[in-house]
Amino acid sequence: RKEVEQDPGPFNVPEGATVAFNCTYSNSASQSFFWYRQDCRKEPKLLMSVYSSGNEDGRFTAQLNRASQYISLLIRDSKLSDSATYLCVVNRRGYSTLTFGKGTMLLVSP
Amino acid sequence: EPEVTQTPSHQVTQMGQEVILRCVPISNHLYFYWYRQILGQKVEFLVSFYNNEISEKSEIFDDQFSVERPDGSNFTLKIRSTKLEDSAMYFCASSVDRGRGYGYTFGSGTRLTVV
Numbered sequence: 035r036k037e038v039e040q041d042p043g044p045f046n047v048p049e050g051a052t053v054a055f056n057c058t059y060s061n062s063a064s065q066s067f068f069w070y071r072q073d074c075r076k077e078p079k080l081l082m083s084v085y086s087s088g089n090e091d092g093r094f095t096a097q098l099n100r101a102s103q104y105i106s107l108l109i110r111d112s113k114l115s116d117s118a119t120y121l122c123v124v125n126r127r128g129y130s131t132l133t134f135g136k137g138t139m140l141l142v143s144p
Numbered sequence: 145e146p147e148v149t150q151t152p153s154h155q156v157t158q159m160g161q162e163v164i165l166r167c168v169p170i171s172n173h174l175y176f177y178w179y180r181q182i183l184g185q186k187v188e189f190l191v192s193f194y195n196n197e198i199s200e201k202s203e204i205f206d207d208q209f210s211v212e213r214p215d216g217s218n219f220t221l222k223i224r225s226t227k228l229e230d231s232a233m234y235f236c237a238s239s240v241d242r243g244r245g246y247g248y249t250f251g252s253g254t255r256l257t258v259v
Binding site for chain 1: 175177179185186187188189192199200202233235239244245246248250251252253255
């Protein structure tokens with residue numbers, strides 16, 4: 035089983051749509067969770083950290099379910115500039131390394 | 145905003161040749177990392193470095209790879225004898241705080257093409 039699994043995508047949505055990404059992780063020792071964004075052939079950039087109580091940053095809402103080992107990202111009112119690949123990333127307790135999912139591509143069209 | 149700087153942005157090398165990828169981490173960061181991403185694949189951890197020694201490494205980071213911090217500012221990744229499958233984007237990252245995965249900054253990457 036892959037350590038971090040994401041919807042394969044791509045997701046094609048019109049501007050203004052709401053889109054949700056799902057992610058599962060296999061290692062129960064995972065302690066920190068993140069969503070990164072990666073534009074084509076660019077470096078990953080932190081979008082937001084994911085906390086147990088759920089958290090929101092503008093149009094973006096992240097949720098974590100530790101019991102199900104499941105993470106989600108909701109994007110409301112999609113913009114053209116949201117087009118990118120969204121990476122689910124986890125960190126394992128006691129380690130400084132990040133484990134990445136393969137990512138889900140989002141294409142927002144006019 | 146502080147940046148992690150990587151050079152070169154693109155390197156083409158012949159199979160069997162040695163390459164050195166260079167990175168300048170953010171100045172007050174203490175933990176340094178190399179990740180790689182083969183085209184179309186996920187970002188994979190290679191190695192982390194702290195206090196002038198390797199703190200963690202993955203299975204990918206075999207004897208063909210080495211890292212060093214030669215002068216207190218640069219952080220380098222050396223591949224001794226490149227293979228075709230080493231072709232990838234290599235990202236350097238640094239963080240101020242080890243553990244828990246917070247505070248990472250990634251460089252813009254070096255695209256390595258082995259021919």
